[in-house]
Amino acid sequence: MSLTPTEPINIIPRLKAETIASIVKKGVRLDGRKLDEFRELTIIPNYLPKAQGSALVKLGSTQVLVGVKLEVGTPYQDAPDEGVIIVSSEFVPMASPVFEPGPPDENSIELARVIDRSIRETHAIDLKKLAIIPGKKVWTVWIDIYVLDHGGNLMDASSIGTLAALMTTKVPKAEINENEEVIVDKATSIGPLPLNRKVATVTLGKISDVLIVDPDNEEESVLETKLTIAVTEDGLIAGIQKSGQSSITEEEAIKAAEIALQKGRELIDKVTQLVESSAETVKQENNNSAADSASNEASEGEGVEEGSGKNPEEDSGLEKDGGLGGSEVSLKSESKE
Amino acid sequence: MSEEGSKKREEKPRTLVAPGDLLARGEYKILTPTTVQRRGDSYYALVVGLATVDDEAKTIKLIPLQGPYYPSVDDLVIGIVRSIGLTSWEVDIRAPSPAILYASDYLGRPVNPARESLSDYLDVGDVIIAKIQVFDRTRDPLITTRGKGLGKVTTGAVVEISPVKVPRVIGKKGSMQSVLEGETGCRLVVGRNGRIVVNCPNKDLEEIVVLAIRKIEAEAHTTGLTDRIKEFILTEKVRRGLIGGR
Amino acid sequence: MGGKGEKPKLIMEDGKRHDGRLPDELRPIKMEIGVLKNADGSAYVEFGKTRVVAAVYGPREAQPKHIASPYRAVLRCRYHMAPFSTDERKSPAPSRREIELSKVIREALEPVVMTEMFPRTSIDIFIEVISADGGTRTTSVTAASLALADAGIPMKDLVAAVAVGKADGVLVLDIDQVEDNYGEADMPVAAAPSLNEITLLQLNGVLSMNEFKEGLSLALKGIGEIYKIQKETLKNKYLQVEGE
Numbered sequence: 001m002s003l004t005p006t007e008p009i010n011i012i013p014r015l016k017a018e019t020i021a022s023i024v025k026k027g028v029r030l031d032g033r034k035l036d037e038f039r040e041l042t043i044i045p046n047y048l049p050k051a052q053g054s055a056l057v058k059l060g061s062t063q064v065l066v067g068v069k070l071e072v073g074t075p076y077q078d079a080p081d082e083g084v085i086i087v088s089s090e091f092v093p094m095a096s097p098v099f100e101p102g103p104p105d106e107n108s109i110e111l112a113r114v115i116d117r118s119i120r121e122t123h124a125i126d127l128k129k130l131a132i133i134p135g136k137k138v139w140t141v142w143i144d145i146y147v148l149d150h151g152g153n154l155m156d157a158s159s160i161g162t163l164a165a166l167m168t169t170k171v172p173k174a175e176i177n178e179n180e181e182v183i184v185d186k187a188t189s190i191g192p193l194p195l196n197r198k199v200a201t202v203t204l205g206k207i208s209d210v211l212i213v214d215p216d217n218e219e220e221s222v223l224e225t226k227l228t229i230a231v232t233e234d235g236l237i238a239g240i241q242k243s244g245q246s247s248i249t250e251e252e253a254i255k256a257a258e259i260a261l262q263k264g265r266e267l268i269d270k271v272t273q274l275v276e277s278s279a280e281t282v283k284q285e286n287n288n289s290a291a292d293s294a295s296n297e298a299s300e301g302e303g304v305e306e307g308s309g310k311n312p313e314e315d316s317g318l319e320k321d322g323g324l325g326g327s328e329v330s331l332k333s334e335s336k337e
Numbered sequence: 338m339s340e341e342g343s344k345k346r347e348e349k350p351r352t353l354v355a356p357g358d359l360l361a362r363g364e365y366k367i368l369t370p371t372t373v374q375r376r377g378d379s380y381y382a383l384v385v386g387l388a389t390v391d392d393e394a395k396t397i398k399l400i401p402l403q404g405p406y407y408p409s410v411d412d413l414v415i416g417i418v419r420s421i422g423l424t425s426w427e428v429d430i431r432a433p434s435p436a437i438l439y440a441s442d443y444l445g446r447p448v449n450p451a452r453e454s455l456s457d458y459l460d461v462g463d464v465i466i467a468k469i470q471v472f473d474r475t476r477d478p479l480i481t482t483r484g485k486g487l488g489k490v491t492t493g494a495v496v497e498i499s500p501v502k503v504p505r506v507i508g509k510k511g512s513m514q515s516v517l518e519g520e521t522g523c524r525l526v527v528g529r530n531g532r533i534v535v536n537c538p539n540k541d542l543e544e545i546v547v548l549a550i551r552k553i554e555a556e557a558h559t560t561g562l563t564d565r566i567k568e569f570i571l572t573e574k575v576r577r578g579l580i581g582g583r
Numbered sequence: 584m585g586g587k588g589e590k591p592k593l594i595m596e597d598g599k600r601h602d603g604r605l606p607d608e609l610r611p612i613k614m615e616i617g618v619l620k621n622a623d624g625s626a627y628v629e630f631g632k633t634r635v636v637a638a639v640y641g642p643r644e645a646q647p648k649h650i651a652s653p654y655r656a657v658l659r660c661r662y663h664m665a666p667f668s669t670d671e672r673k674s675p676a677p678s679r680r681e682i683e684l685s686k687v688i689r690e691a692l693e694p695v696v697m698t699e700m701f702p703r704t705s706i707d708i709f710i711e712v713i714s715a716d717g718g719t720r721t722t723s724v725t726a727a728s729l730a731l732a733d734a735g736i737p738m739k740d741l742v743a744a745v746a747v748g749k750a751d752g753v754l755v756l757d758i759d760q761v762e763d764n765y766g767e768a769d770m771p772v773a774a775a776p777s778l779n780e781i782t783l784l785q786l787n788g789v790l791s792m793n794e795f796k797e798g799l800s801l802a803l804k805g806i807g808e809i810y811k812i813q814k815e816t817l818k819n820k821y822l823q824v825e826g827e
Contacts, residue, residue, distance in 0.1 A: 253784060474702035
């Protein structure tokens with residue numbers, strides 16, 4: 001049963017809530033951002049050694065880790081020659097004082113399903129290329145979204161993480177033996193996961209009739225309603241989800257879609273740039289093992305002012321290496337296993 | 338109240354409305370704030386009901402045709418004891434939460450839970466007539482039986498109708514209730530919560546008055562109801578041989 | 584979506600749809616209120632072969648007590664599909680889809696219910712899809728809104744809902760299962776017409792900006808028609824008695 005939430009995600013002083021509401025009317029926000037400005041974005045691609053693709057995303061203080069694992073599975077009956085996508089999300093208890101252990105709640109399920117639809121409906125992944133034995137064995141693409149720190153707008157952070165992780169995903173080598181069994185060699189990859197197009201969500205919040213992009217958790221606790229709009233790199237609307245207690249007008253919906261199309265393309269470009277620049281760094285690093293972490297940080301932090309230099313792992317407690325450690329480990333694991 | 342007065346009232350134009358219907362624009366006084374909402378200079382219906390817009394007196398009234406009972410202080414209610422505590426009873430008054438009746442209020446003296454059991458005075462299932470004493474958003478309604486006509490019901494029958502139909506059973510300044518009582522010789526205690534205690538001279542008259550109340554409930558939104566009820570009671574009396582044919 | 588296999592033709596040579604409807608035509612609609620005796624309010628709504636029963640209990644004591652708010656009634660909403668509602672038997676255990684839809688349906692109703700009038704209570708909305716042929720969430724919103732009004736719970740407006748889809752490149756109103764399975768997009772919309780507010784908006788599939796604008800406007804036009812039927816349904820219950 002879905003129940004009206006009566007406890008706010010975080011209680012903020014009433015005065016501050018009023019300030020947030022009144023300041024957006026003037027076109028600015030408490031942290032100095034413009035109404036349509038995303039928080040600072042950092043991406044550490046290939047963060048996980050045991051996943052085929054991954055990314056740690058920091059959007060402001062929100063941290064989301066996305067892991068993509070490819071496993072051999074059976075296709076759906078109605079699409080026997082296509083791979084399968086399964087998106088799940090976990091709001092782990094460490095991420096927020098209001099997250100409880102247990103099965104995913106409606107917010108977590110909603111998030112996973114919105115992300116799922118955005119990539120499924122756009123055919124973002126070329127599933128036709130993921131058949132191993134058509135009709136019998138296909139790759140199942142497991143996308144697991146792990147929210148590590150809830151600083152607001154989990155949707156877009158998860159969407160960015162999913163896009164970045166998919167861009168880094170490598171398809172393992174799979175051989176079919178004489179008994180029609182699939183033998184997977186995870187240590188060897190046959191190439192990147194085939195992608196058709198890039199998709200990202202842009203979430204707008206409505207506070208006293210003003211639309212703001214990428215609400216942080218203080219803003220989320222005062223806003224009345226949210227609109228998440230998935231957009232493709234070629235300028236199409238690829239999914240919408242309204243959430244929250246309140247409503248929007250037709251004009252607001254259209255305005256939100258226009259903002260999302262513009263911001264979404266910028267966002268996809270930025271994610272692409274962050275993922276690719278870091279991949280280049282990794283290549284360089286492989287060629288020249290003397291590359292130190294400082295240069296890694298510099299190149300990875302392109303278009304990013306601060307935050308990339310900070311150790312995200314200190315917050316998440318996952319890895320002791322800094323900056324690019326993730327990608328390093330990932331490459332090592334590929335050769336190791 | 339004379340019959341003509343209530344008739345005149347009934348002939349005022351009343352419109353059947355639904356939530357979201359625009360009732361009027363301009364400056365009006367809302368007589369029923371729980372069923373009408375003002376947005377800007379427009380007035381909208383919040384419920385399905387009968388709206389009366391009086392352009393001379395500049396008033397808007399909307400009587401709902403269905404809806405829950407929500408207590409307010411001083412309401413007369415008919416309650417049914419649902420559980421017994423050490424010093425108080427929990428009483429069902431058809432509100433979202435049960436009402437509390439303190440033993441000291443009911444008995445008019447302090448109680449000693451160690452020596453006496455409240456079930457000796459009021460048991461589960463007993464019917465009481467009470468008034469809402471205290472009720473706000475912070476607590477369950479508190480009721481009292483101290484006052485004239487309040488207390489335990491020992492005779493008669495209880496009829497349940499939709500709480501929003503209660504004003505119709507009472508009628509304008511008690512006109513409908515007078516008709517019911519006058520034509521049948523029964524005594525009615527009408528609780529705001531849609532429960533009515535009837536005490537009648539005999540079983541036939543009790544049946545007739547219960548049927549009449551049901552008819553009022555079913556036809557609450559129609560006009561000319563008082564006359565039809567009079568007619569109905571008369572017909573029923575004739576049918577049962579309580580009075581001679583016409 | 585997800586439906587694969589041989590894709591049928593969705594738009595015929597004469598511009599009509601596979602079931603003979605025009606692109607902006609709703610399915611045959613039936614609405615009834617007060618269909619359940621025990622519930623405080625109830626409604627049955629039918630859009631073609633999609634059939635939904637909604638029931639409302641409350642305002643009643645919020646259970647468990649800790650969910651109660653001193654400032655307002657909480658809404659509890661369950662959208663559920665009966666095992667026999669679909670082509671293949673559906674497991675009665677709540678799916679992830681049903682959990683999400685329970686949430687979006689609740690949020691579609693929140694803006695209109697005068698919850699602040701009933702502090703510390705809950706208003707429970709139970710929705711059973713007894714036959715599913717596309718548009719079950721929108722039919723559910725339409726039915727739940729009627730059931731709330733039938734329960735006499737004060738509401739700023741009724742909420743009506745419909746989905747617009749894109750089938751063979753054409754924007755179509757009130758898509759059925761076939762159009763949902765094989766079409767390019769499904770955009771459910773709910774709105775409170777007198778408030779001029781959209782209370783539910785989702786899009787599964789891909790649309791251009793212009794298609795989105797047109798689709799939204801088509802949905803709101805359909806909602807206007809459904810809203811009219813809702814009001815007639817609510818009023819008819821009393822007009823019938825009056826006419827006797």
